[in-house]
Amino acid sequence: MEPAFTADGVVRLGTDLCNWFLFEDGGEVVVVDAGFPDYLGQLEPGLRLLGRTRADLTAVVLTHGHADHVGVAEQLRQELGLAVWVHEDDAHLARSAEGRGKTEAPMLPYLRHPHAVRFLVHFRTSGKPQPIADVRTYADGDELPGGLRAIHTGGHTAGHSVIHQESRRVLFAGDLLCTLNPLTGARGPQLLPRPLNLSSTTMLDSLTKLEGLEVDAMLVGHGDTWTQGIGAAVSRARNIGPT
Ligand SMILES: [Zn+2]
Structure with a gap:
């Protein structure tokens, strides 16, 4: 997958299995999620699309601490x-x-899905993330670099948060919602599958925090960008329930 613009100020990097993003605002570039370690070579082409260089990078913002979202973070740090x-x-x-x-x-019952096997093999063969030696922590509602704001939505992991940029009307939904289920291969907005979550029930509760946000584009950790409204994404995920 070639790096490409996917929303206002947002370049999508990664593969068809896992996304990470560059977000540019006022000349400042923030890395949102950090893919797998072997994705590092995508950084320069992504920055070139934005007309920016490594010198314009100011921070890495993680939606959560799973290995497929922290990949290149320690290298960049x-x-x-x-x-x-x-x-x-x-x-x-x-x-x-x-x-x-x-x-x-x-995980075992999900291995009947060819997509699960493909995802897990990719997970194993895309590099082992280094522990991040020094992290800065945020809490619900905190302002982050790039005009981003964290909204805590537990359930996938304890600290999972979605990241909203109000003026650009973009939402980085991390692994609260996906549009390509990493295990079943099903498409469209839905919760991440149960073997990857602490509590799907808590995730369903967390969806209420997305309602009412001003969003034109919802960027997800797994799958294509959703542009058909946050309300439609939430109600679809609720109707499907845990996956
Ligand atoms: Zn995750």
Whole structure:
């Protein structure tokens, strides 16, 4: 997948299985989520699309501490001195780079889906993230670099947060919602599957925090960008329920 603009000021990087993003505002570029370690080579082409260089990068903002979202963060911290931001309740995941930790359901029944096998093989073969030696923590409602704001939406992980940019009307939904289920391969807005979550029930509750946000584009960790309204995405995910 070539880096490409996917919303106002947003370049989508990654593969068809996992996204990370560059967000540019007023000449400042923030990395939102950090993919897998082997994705680092996508950074320069992405910056070129924005007409920016590494010198314009100011921070890495993580929606949560799972291994497929922290991939290049420590490399960027070490090489460029970027601050890496994560919710305080996910700091331990980011610092340990342990992967997904304990979840609400076993993976085994999902392995009947070819897409699950493809995703898990990609997970294993795209580099092992380094623990992030120094993280800065945010809490619900905090302002972040790039005019971004964190909205805590627990359930996927304890500290999972969506990141909203009000003036650009973009929402980085992380792994609260996906539009391509990493395990079943089903498309369209829905919760992440149960073997990747602490609590799908808490995630369903968290969806209320998305309603009423001004959003033209919802960027997700897995799948294509959703532009058909946040209300439609939330009601679809509620109708489907846990996946
Ligand atoms: Zn995740």
